[in-house]
Amino acid sequence: MTTDTESLYRDHVLGNYGLPPITFVRGQGTRLWDDAGREYLDFCAGIAVVTMGHAHPRVVRAISEQAARLTHVSNLYRNEPQAQLAVKLDALAGGGGKLFFCNSGAEANETLVKLSRLFGRRKAGVEGRCIEVIVADQAFHGRTFGGMSATPQEKIQGGFRPLVPGFVTAKFNDIDSFRAAVTDDTAAVLVETIQGEGGIRPAGSGFLRDLRALCDEQDLLLLVDEVQCGVGRSGTFFAFEQAGIRPDAIGMAKGLGNGSPIGAVWIDDRHADLFQPGSHGTTFGGTPLVCAAALATLEAMEEEAVLDNVNSNGAYVMQRLEAMQADYPDTILGVRGRGFMIGIQVAEPPAELVALLRDKGLLVPSAGGNVVRFLPPLVATRADFDEALAILEAGVRERSPLRS
Numbered sequence: 001m002t003t004d005t006e007s008l009y010r011d012h013v014l015g016n017y018g019l020p021p022i023t024f025v026r027g028q029g030t031r032l033w034d035d036a037g038r039e040y041l042d043f044c045a046g047i048a049v050v051t052m053g054h055a056h057p058r059v060v061r062a063i064s065e066q067a068a069r070l071t072h073v074s075n076l077y078r079n080e081p082q083a084q085l086a087v088k089l090d091a092l093a094g095g096g097g098k099l100f101f102c103n104s105g106a107e108a109n110e111t112l113v114k115l116s117r118l119f120g121r122r123k124a125g126v127e128g129r130c131i132e133v134i135v136a137d138q139a140f141h142g143r144t145f146g147g148m149s150a151t152p153q154e155k156i157q158g159g160f161r162p163l164v165p166g167f168v169t170a171k172f173n174d175i176d177s178f179r180a181a182v183t184d185d186t187a188a189v190l191v192e193t194i195q196g197e198g199g200i201r202p203a204g205s206g207f208l209r210d211l212r213a214l215c216d217e218q219d220l221l222l223l224v225d226e227v228q229c230g231v232g233r234s235g236t237f238f239a240f241e242q243a244g245i246r247p248d249a250i251g252m253a254k255g256l257g258n259g260s261p262i263g264a265v266w267i268d269d270r271h272a273d274l275f276q277p278g279s280h281g282t283t284f285g286g287t288p289l290v291c292a293a294a295l296a297t298l299e300a301m302e303e304e305a306v307l308d309n310v311n312s313n314g315a316y317v318m319q320r321l322e323a324m325q326a327d328y329p330d331t332i333l334g335v336r337g338r339g340f341m342i343g344i345q346v347a348e349p350p351a352e353l354v355a356l357l358r359d360k361g362l363l364v365p366s367a368g369g370n371v372v373r374f375l376p377p378l379v380a381t382r383a384d385f386d387e388a389l390a391i392l393e394a395g396v397r398e399r400s401p402l403r404s
């Protein structure tokens with residue numbers, strides 16, 4: 001089995017991800033099993049996707065019932081789950097907005113960038129002017145042309161030029177840098193509330209409030225990418241809530257469908273009419289199937305009060321990691337994040353530590369800046385965290401230059 005799938009991947013699946021190391025065949029809650037029957041503790045959660053854990057009964061039931069009734073009709077027609085999900089997400093975003101549904105985080109951000117173009121055209125009174133979007137250094141907004149062009153990193157952009165024009169980079173968490181980047185051609189600011197791929201760097205609440213004020217003062221859109229930090233991962237449904245701001249539009253994806261591919265954009269009613277009939281779309285966006293999965297995910301989140309779990313266990317793990325950092329200061333250089341979006345900065349490129357932890361049964365993704373991430377399902381328990389911390393400590397001890 002193992003060799004079969006591995007060799008099929010080697011021969012037939014594009015090598016853009018390298019050759020993935022394990023074949024998984026089953027999941028339950030915070031656990032995954034590979035094709036040899038080995039169990040793993042999943043603190044990757046499909047990179048911040050499997051919000052309520054693998055095979056959550058409510059989500060499984062919603063998907064199978066919806067699949068048996070109606071899977072797809074296209075956006076030429078209405079479907080009930082899409083309407084219900086729009087109502088729910090609008091309420092979670094603060095109300096007074098409209099939803100667009102798509103299939104991924106990058107596609108959500110494409111929509112934000114297109115919104116900025118329409119906004120800029122209205123502001124300038126002519127197309128092609130006022131097209132600039134200020135983005136942050138170390139940002140990650142996706143792999144499509146718009147998302148990649150908004151991601152000022154050579155490792156993402158290299159080889160694909162020419163890029164989409166109009167993106168200007170400012171320093172994350174530095175309002176003076178953003179202010180200095182504003183010109184007559186600026187339409188919008190686009191930031192992750194907590195930078196994920198860049199190494200788990202939260203935007204300061206003061207910085208977000210200053211950005212909101214800057215955008216108000218200069219008549220710019222404040223576009224927030226909550227693709228990774230949204231849907232409860234930070235301890236509030238959206239991470240920006242902690243700064244008390246209201247963005248003009250929000251991109252979300254990952255955790256929304258518990259593994260069903262769904263992206264969404266919320267746009268404040270003041271700007272929602274910029275998208276007129278025919279101006280944007282996607283065949284698969286908002287199918288009854290994925291919307292039913294997302295509704296079940298949101299209902300399960302409420303029913304199981306996962307935000308309380310994220311806040312209490314998030315604080316617990318942070319305090320344990322800080323203690324671990326004090327014990328291994330040469331190996332763990334820093335710990336940061338919010339809720340269940342945690343970054344552990346280590347002294348060397350984390351690939352070997354990630355592989356060592358995997359061998360010990362713990363799955364974690366890495367991020368930029370030598371960071372190992374903890375991104376468990378939001379249902380992870382104190383016992384799951386204790387187990388993960390014990391494995392991490394064993395791995396860190398082995399990698400520590402001071403080990404005896």
Ligand SMILES: Cc1ncc(COP(=O)(O)O)c(C=O)c1O
Nearest residue numbers: 104105106140141142196227228
């Ligand atoms: C903040 C952020 N935005 C956008 C994306 C792109 O999302 P997707 O991979 O679903 O296209 C990601 C993916 O990691 C992300 O973390």
